[in-house]
Structure formats: C-alpha cells, structure tokens
Amino acid sequence: MIVVTGATGNVGRPLLRALTAAGHKVTAVSRQIREDAVPEGVRVVAADLTDLRGLRPAFDNAEALFLHDGSNSAEMLKPRDILSLATSAGVTRVVLLSSQGVRTRPDSHSHGVLMRSTEDAVQQSGLDWTVLRPGGFNSNAYAWADSIRHQRTVIAPFGDVGMPTVDPSDIAEVAAIALGDDGHAGAIYELTGPAVSTPRQRAKAIADALGEPVQFIEQTREEARAQMLRFMPEWAVETTLAVLGEPTPAEREVSPVVEQLLGRAPRTFADWVRDHISAFR
Numbered sequence: 001m002i003v004v005t006g007a008t009g010n011v012g013r014p015l016l017r018a019l020t021a022a023g024h025k026v027t028a029v030s031r032q033i034r035e036d037a038v039p040e041g042v043r044v045v046a047a048d049l050t051d052l053r054g055l056r057p058a059f060d061n062a063e064a065l066f067l068h069d070g071s072n073s074a075e076m077l078k079p080r081d082i083l084s085l086a087t088s089a090g091v092t093r094v095v096l097l098s099s100q101g102v103r104t105r106p107d108s109h110s111h112g113v114l115m116r117s118t119e120d121a122v123q124q125s126g127l128d129w130t131v132l133r134p135g136g137f138n139s140n141a142y143a144w145a146d147s148i149r150h151q152r153t154v155i156a157p158f159g160d161v162g163m164p165t166v167d168p169s170d171i172a173e174v175a176a177i178a179l180g181d182d183g184h185a186g187a188i189y190e191l192t193g194p195a196v197s198t199p200r201q202r203a204k205a206i207a208d209a210l211g212e213p214v215q216f217i218e219q220t221r222e223e224a225r226a227q228m229l230r231f232m233p234e235w236a237v238e239t240t241l242a243v244l245g246e247p248t249p250a251e252r253e254v255s256p257v258v259e260q261l262l263g264r265a266p267r268t269f270a271d272w273v274r275d276h277i278s279a280f281r
Contacts, residue, residue: 001061002179003091005029005049006068008037010139011097014172015066016042022180029058049077052085059089064179067122068097079121086127093128093185095178097171100135100190104250105243110236128185130178135192135251136165136243138272141202148280153215154203157224158245162196164254167267169275174261192255194266205270209277221245 002019006012007028019026020039027043035044045058049069059065065086069077083094098119101111122129144154171191178184197205200216207214219227221241228237243251258266273280 001025001027001043002064002066003027003029003058003062003086004066005058006066006097008033009068010137010168011068011171011175012066014169015175018173018176019179022176024180027058027060027062029055049082052078052081055082056085056089059086059091062086062089062091064093064095065091065127066095066097066175066179067118077118079118080125083121083125083127087125091127093130093179094122094125095130095132095175095184096122097175098131098133100133100192100251101239101243102133103190104248105239108239108242110233110239111243130184130186131188132171132175132178133188133190134166134171135190136163137171138165138167138193138267138269139276140165141206141269141273142279144203144206145279148206148210148214151215152207152212153217154199154206155217155219156199156203157219157221157241158198159200159216159218160198161245161247162198162201163243163247163251164192164194164196165202165269166191166193166258167269167272169272170258170262170266174258177261189257189261190255191258192253192266194259194268195254196252197269202269205273206277206280209270209273210280 002024004012004015008030016028016039027045028038029045029047031048033044033046047054099111099115102115105111119131147153203214203216225237
C-alpha cells in the first residue's frame with residue numbers, strides 16, 4: 001500500500017492515476033477528499049497532516065509514503081511526528097515533494113529554511129528516502145484563469161524573465177517511479193520542464209490553444225507585491241518576487257532528470273495548456 005498525501009493537489013491527482021495504472025494499492029489522503037474524486041479502487045482517508053490522530057488510519061498496511069504538505073502551512077507541520085507515525089505502522093520508503101529553493105534560496109524562510117527542515121526530517125527518519133525538488137509549476141498559470149476567461153488578459157510582473165517551469169504530471173510520474181521501484185534511495189532529483197519560457201510566452205501559448213488573442217499586461221514589481229500581500233505573508237512575497245524577477249542561474253537551468261527517469265522529454269508548457277485548456281475558456 002502506498003499512501004499519497006496532498007492527494008487532491010496538482011501533483012497528487014496525476015500521482016494517483018500513475019500508481020493505480022502501475023497496479024499499486026493506494027490510499028489517498030486529503031482534508032476533504034471524496035471517493036468520487038479518485039480512481040476506482042483507491043482507498044480514501046479524509047485527514048489533515050497536522051492532526052496525527054486523524055492521520056493514523058491512513059497508514060494501515062502501508063509500505064510507502066508520498067509526503068506533501070497538502071496546502072498546509074509548512075510552519076504548522078511536524079514532519080518528524082508524521083514520519084514516526086508512518087514508521088511505527090510499517091512504512092519503509094518515503095518520497096518527499098520539496099522545492100528547488102532548498103538549493104537555490106537556502107536563506108529564504110519560505111523556499112529554503114522550512115523545506116530544508118522537512119528534508120532533514122526525512123533524511124534522518126531511518127526510512128529509504130527520495131527527495132523531489134521541482135522548480136515553478138506550469139499549473140501556477142491557473143492564477144490567470146479568471147482574467148483570461150472574462151477579459152482575455154494576463155496580468156503579471158516580469159513579462160520577459162524566463163524559467164523552465166515543470167508539468168505537475170511529470171513530477172507525479174517521477175514520484176511514482178521512486179515510490180514503486182528500488183534504486184532511488186538517497187536520491188535528490190531536481191525537476192524542470194524542457195526549456196525556459198517567460199510569462200509573456202506562456203500567455204501566448206494559452207492564446208494559441210484558445211485560438212483567440214490574449215493581451216499581456218505587465219505589472220510593476222510594486223503592483224505585483226501589493227496583489228500578493230492580499231493572500232501571502234510578506235516574507236513569502238519578497239522571496240517569490242525575487243525568484244520571478246531575478247532568478248539565479250541555477251533557477252534558469254534545465255534539468256535532465258525527467259528525461260533520464262521517464263525515457264522521454266518533459267512536457268512543454270504548451271502541452272500542459274492543451275491538457276487543461278478548459279480552465280481558460
């Protein structure tokens with residue numbers, strides 16, 4: 001049995017599909033998960049990672065764990081307690097969804113310090129562990145969905161600053177391999193898409209998929225900051241703006257790992273858009 005936390009997220013959903021397609025028994029964990037939201041045969045446990053008592057039943061007969069914060073604040077999680085609970089139930093393998101920022105922004109509270117502490121807990125757990133460090137997700141473009149649907153516009157800062165964003169389904173397929181196959185213990189995999197793209201280029205890819213023009217409106221840094229402060233703490237906003245506006249050379253690098261592990265090139269942003277175009281119509 002493989003336990004998938006964050007099972008209703010952008011990585012969790014395709015991970016459930018990949019694992020069940022490979023013949024694995026799976027338990028899906030999320031706070032408000034429903035049986036009709038998962039593939040047939042997947043066991044469902046509605047639980048919050050911050051509630052160990054509620055989480056305990058998820059580990060019945062479990063052998064492996066995909067650990068993701070499930071949209072909880074990283075500051076609220078107690079990963080060592082979660083891992084201890086998993087270990088006591090018989091789990092022997094853990095795959096952690098971490099962040100590229102552990103390497104590229106080690107002093108950042110949001111992208112480096114908090115995830116580093118979770119990585120430390122995983123690496124010191126005594127389990128066979130694998131750490132996945134993706135860069136920016138293609139699915140971050142969902143933030144543009146409302147303005148595209150209603151005004152056919154994208155409003156974003158740093159229109160011509162590019163990074164190799166990654167398809168969450170590629171992350172999921174790598175996670176499925178690490179959860180189901182031997183040979184990945186102690187590995188840290190950085191995951192990106194196949195090429196650098198800019199927000200302006202990503203907006204055009206959506207327009208091409210829609211078959212209609214989409215106007216790109218570039219925000220100033222201060223305009224973007226004011227918008228982000230409505231739903232993010234200030235320390236997270238500052239790091240996010242730094243990543244988007246002044247990515248380090250490492251954050252611009254295209255990683256070969258997806259192709260090495262999956263035997264094919266990573267999906268492009270245009271591929272992702274075609275698969276999710278209904279969100280933007």
